[in-house]
Amino acid sequence: MSTSTVLYDHPGPRARVRNRVLSVVFGVGLVALLWWIYHKFDQAGQWEGWLWKPFTKPTTWTQFILPALGQTLLAATTGMVLSLAFGIVFAVGRLSDHWWLRMPAGVVVEFFRAVPLLIMIFFIFYGVPFLIQGPVSAFWAVVIGLTLYNGSVLAEAFRAGIRSLPGGQSEAAYAVGMRKNQVMRLILVPQAARAMLPVIVSQLVVLLKDTALGYIVAFPELLQRGVNDLAANYGNIVASAIVVAAIFIALNSLITMLAGWLDRRTRQRAFRTPKQTAAPGPTTPGGAAVAEPQG
Amino acid sequence: MHVFADPSNFDAYVSGFLWILKLTGASAVFALILGVLLAAFRVSPVPVLRWIGAAWVTVFRNSPLTLIIFFCYFGLYATLGVSLSDDLNLNNFWLGVVGLSVYTAAFVCEAVRSGINTVPAGQAEAARAIGLTFFQTLRIVVLPQAGRAVVAPLGSVLIALCKNATIVGTIGLIEASSVMKQLINDNGDAVIPIFAVFAGTFAALLVPTGYLFGWLANRLAVKR
Numbered sequence: 165m166s167t168s169t170v171l172y173d174h175p176g177p178r179a180r181v182r183n184r185v186l187s188v189v190f191g192v193g194l195v196a197l198l199w200w201i202y203h204k205f206d207q208a209g210q211w212e213g214w215l216w217k218p219f220t221k222p223t224t225w226t227q228f229i230l231p232a233l234g235q236t237l238l239a240a241t242t243g244m245v246l247s248l249a250f251g252i253v254f255a256v257g258r259l260s261d262h263w264w265l266r267m268p269a270g271v272v273v274e275f276f277r278a279v280p281l282l283i284m285i286f287f288i289f290y291g292v293p294f295l296i297q298g299p300v301s302a303f304w305a306v307v308i309g310l311t312l313y314n315g316s317v318l319a320e321a322f323r324a325g326i327r328s329l330p331g332g333q334s335e336a337a338y339a340v341g342m343r344k345n346q347v348m349r350l351i352l353v354p355q356a357a358r359a360m361l362p363v364i365v366s367q368l369v370v371l372l373k374d375t376a377l378g379y380i381v382a383f384p385e386l387l388q389r390g391v392n393d394l395a396a397n398y399g400n401i402v403a404s405a406i407v408v409a410a411i412f413i414a415l416n417s418l419i420t421m422l423a424g425w426l427d428r429r430t431r432q433r434a435f436r437t438p439k440q441t442a443a444p445g446p447t448t449p450g451g452a453a454v455a456e457p458q459g
Numbered sequence: 460m461h462v463f464a465d466p467s468n469f470d471a472y473v474s475g476f477l478w479i480l481k482l483t484g485a486s487a488v489f490a491l492i493l494g495v496l497l498a499a500f501r502v503s504p505v506p507v508l509r510w511i512g513a514a515w516v517t518v519f520r521n522s523p524l525t526l527i528i529f530f531c532y533f534g535l536y537a538t539l540g541v542s543l544s545d546d547l548n549l550n551n552f553w554l555g556v557v558g559l560s561v562y563t564a565a566f567v568c569e570a571v572r573s574g575i576n577t578v579p580a581g582q583a584e585a586a587r588a589i590g591l592t593f594f595q596t597l598r599i600v601v602l603p604q605a606g607r608a609v610v611a612p613l614g615s616v617l618i619a620l621c622k623n624a625t626i627v628g629t630i631g632l633i634e635a636s637s638v639m640k641q642l643i644n645d646n647g648d649a650v651i652p653i654f655a656v657f658a659g660t661f662a663a664l665l666v667p668t669g670y671l672f673g674w675l676a677n678r679l680a681v682k683r
Binding site for chain 1: 506507517522596640658665
């Protein structure tokens with residue numbers, strides 16, 4: 165009988181007893197660790213009621229957290245739409261038959277993937293105003309930075325998706341008389357986008373997390389308003405950091421669950437091409453989020 | 460290029476990238492150890508350990524790194540009084556290493572775990588069938604194959620870690636991005652050369668690293 169994991173067999177009676185003993189031992193260790201953390205917080209007076217009280221007041225939510233959450237989501241959705249467009253354009257550019265299109269597109273994608281997002285944001289926020297003789301808003305500094313970086317990552321994902329399609333797809337399309345542009349637009353990109361959907365959605369998690377970099381250029385997003393400004397008012401920096409972290413974790417877990425659901429859905433459909441079903445990769449819950457971690 | 464002809468600016472540039480390299484090196488070691496340990500937790504037969512691993516990954520993979528680094532400074536250091544060095548710069552450095560390590564460990568854990576999952580169950584079943592013990596199976600059959608599958612994802616984790624090291628600038632360590640910001644503010648007439656040098660240095664460090672790991676992964680790949 166095949167086991168669910170490669171590492172160990174189904175436990176027999178002795179292994180079950182051993183696992184139970186280990187469970188108890190590590191369970192006690194875990195409880196001790198949690199108690200120690202609780203105790204440390206307690207010593208520092210972090211469980212005092214007044215530190216957490218602001219979160220029961222509606223004004224905290226209406227003045228700080230919800231507007232900030234709105235800004236975070238606005239930056240993330242704008243960035244997502246723009247980076248999808250950027251990704252498709254540069255993926256197609258990199259696959260072009262003309263070297264004068266392929267080369268620059270490749271250089272751009274490799275460059276923006278290698279440069280830290282913060283360097284991009286600083287350049288746009290502090291440097292570009294000198295060049296255009298006018299201010300750049302923090303919002304656009306963050307969104308353009310996010311677009312260039314995530315767009316480049318998505319371009320690579322699309323390119324991998326297009327290249328993983330069987331050659332017969334484009335051959336058949338050419339055979340029925342389509343032009344290069346039509347083959348790409350009607351046949352290859354839609355299939356690649358569908359095959360790469362989980363990767364694309366996982367990239368949304370990265371993008372949403374990266375909006376927190378806006379804090380560094382004083383963009384009023386969740387970290388800036390919900391932790392920095394809120395704690396400046398109530399002096400509860402640890403409490404508000406925990407609340408904001410919980411919001412981020414909840415949002416990103418939702419997106420990750422969506423990615424997992426989309427992955428299962430595309431797998432169930434008969435759409436999968438023979439080449440891909442031949443080597444069914446192991447599914448990790450949470451999709452391919454391992455690919456490109458970034459702040 | 461007159462900006463970098465000034466020795467003090469050039470020194471700032473060098474020390475900025477030295478901090479980045481030190482942060483990357485120290486965090487890579489801790490994140491690798493912690494990540495492999497967490498991966499061992501996540502694939503262990505003991506449910507409590509699996510929960511710890513899963514909780515760690517969920518929490519740290521879904522939190523923004525900026526928030527984690529922010530918490531390391533304002534939470535751990537300023538509020539809870541965890542001080543890691545008497546020297547101000549070194550204290551910020553180690554707080555940054557803590558933040559980067561706990562965050563990156565979550566990604567290392569996922570990379571290692573998915574590496575183990577690429578080994579077909581039949582390999583371990585065959586190993587058990589010929590009478591190898593658990594540790595022999597692990598050492599001779601599973602880990603060598605998993606290790607090869609892990610090279611490429613660990614490469615991207617390392618590259619991301621190096622880029623993420625710039626975020627430690629948030630808590631006052633004068634690393635590359637902070638130096639660049641300062642130079643841009645002081646030399647408004649040389650914005651593009653400054654950006655080109657800093658971005659170019661990162662690209663020169665990381666693009667070859669990416670190709671190196673790609674080449675290694677290809678070379679080591681298990682043919683199935």
